[in-house]
Amino acid sequence: MKVLVLSGPNHRFDASAEVINGFLGAQDDLSVTLEDDKDVLTSDALDDFDVLVHGTGFTRTERDADGTVNRLPDLTPEQEEGLFDFVAGGKGLVGIHGTAWWIGGKAVDLIGGHANWHPPGLTFTVNIADDAHPITQGVDDFEVEDEIYMSAWDPAVHILATADWSDKQHPMAWVKDYGEGRVFYTTLGHGPGTFERAGMQQLVTQGVRWTGGNS
Numbered sequence: 001m002k003v004l005v006l007s008g009p010n011h012r013f014d015a016s017a018e019v020i021n022g023f024l025g026a027q028d029d030l031s032v033t034l035e036d037d038k039d040v041l042t043s044d045a046l047d048d049f050d051v052l053v054h055g056t057g058f059t060r061t062e063r064d065a066d067g068t069v070n071r072l073p074d075l076t077p078e079q080e081e082g083l084f085d086f087v088a089g090g091k092g093l094v095g096i097h098g099t100a101w102w103i104g105g106k107a108v109d110l111i112g113g114h115a116n117w118h119p120p121g122l123t124f125t126v127n128i129a130d131d132a133h134p135i136t137q138g139v140d141d142f143e144v145e146d147e148i149y150m151s152a153w154d155p156a157v158h159i160l161a162t163a164d165w166s167d168k169q170h171p172m173a174w175v176k177d178y179g180e181g182r183v184f185y186t187t188l189g190h191g192p193g194t195f196e197r198a199g200m201q202q203l204v205t206q207g208v209r210w211t212g213g214n215s
Contacts, residue, residue, distance in 0.1 A: 001029060001212045004049040007036040008056035010074050011098030012191060019195040020053060020096075020204065027205060038075060041082035050212040052086060053204075055096030055189060058103045071102050084110060088179025092211025094204065097189035100151065111185050112176040113153030121147050121190060124163050126172050126199065135175065135184060135206045136160050142199030148172075149187040161186075161203070173203065175210070182211040 003024060007017035014036070021034040033049070038056075040046055060074040075083070084106060087093045093110070100111045108114050123145045128136050148165045153174065161173040173186040184207035188194050195201065 001031070001051065001209065002049045003030050003032045003051045003053060003208055003212070004040065004046070005032060005034045005053040006038065006040065006056065007034055008038065008074075010056040010060045011101065013055035013057075013096065013098065013189075015192040016055060016096070016189055016195050017053075019192045023195070023201045024053075024205060024208060030205075030208065038079050041075070041079040041086070043082075046082060046086055049091070051092035051094060051208050052083070053094045053096065053208065054083070054099050057098035057101055058107045059101065061102075080107070087181035087183060090180035092181060092208070092213070093178070093183045094207050094211055095183060095185035096204075097147075097187060100149070100185060100187065108154075110178050110183065112157040112174060112183065113151045113171070113185070115149035115151040115187065118147045118149050119165060121145065122165075124148060124165070126188065127162050127164070127169075128160070129162050130158070130160050133158070133160055133175070134210045135173075135203060137206070139199055139202050139206070142197055144188060144194050144197055144200065146188050146194050147190045151187060173207075182213070184208075184211050 007014045025032040062070045100114045103114045157174040157176045159171045159174045162169040
């Protein structure tokens with residue numbers, strides 16, 4: 001199975017992508033390419049891959065000198081369409097953390113939810129909500145230091161993992177279909193330390209296999 005990890009500085013994903021590339025590349029059944037040129041999304045080369053791991057997001061934040069925060073597209077319309085078409089055509093998407101941050105419209109349809117606020121980062125337990133799914137089989141609850149997104153999500157998504165905050169459960173990982181393809185999204189991944197946890201590595205590895213059809 002051929003996997004593309006699309007890196008970049010947005011959401012600090014470049015540091016996390018290095019760790020992800022390392023543990024995915026150690027799997028005998030996965031051939032992994034680390035790339036930071038987003039134009040790959042509009043290239044015929046994208047067709048060679050079975051799964052895209054995407055964590056740089058659809059939007060980025062820029063702050064003016066007076067403190068005004070601007071939300072700007074991080075992908076061109078052509079790059080977005082390349083991503084949508086890739087998944088809708090039958091390929092897999094593993095969306096990480098900032099992929100669902102401050103998005104709308106078609107991107108929400110793809111991911112299955114979105115968020116625009118979170119409490120300060122903290123240490124918490126990721127609770128496996130469905131241990132029978134191919135992505136979560138053999139994964140025990142694990143602790144991370146990360147952010148808990150206050151997500152809004154489509155009730156049709158299948159939630160795989162949650163975390164507790166303010167006496168409520170919040171989804172940390174879910175799956176859904178998009179066209180002929182499969183999507184696995186996790187809100188986790190604010191920094192590379194999350195991906196150094198064995199439970200997270202197993203979750204992402206099995207997420208790649210499931211979205212790529214190797215469940």
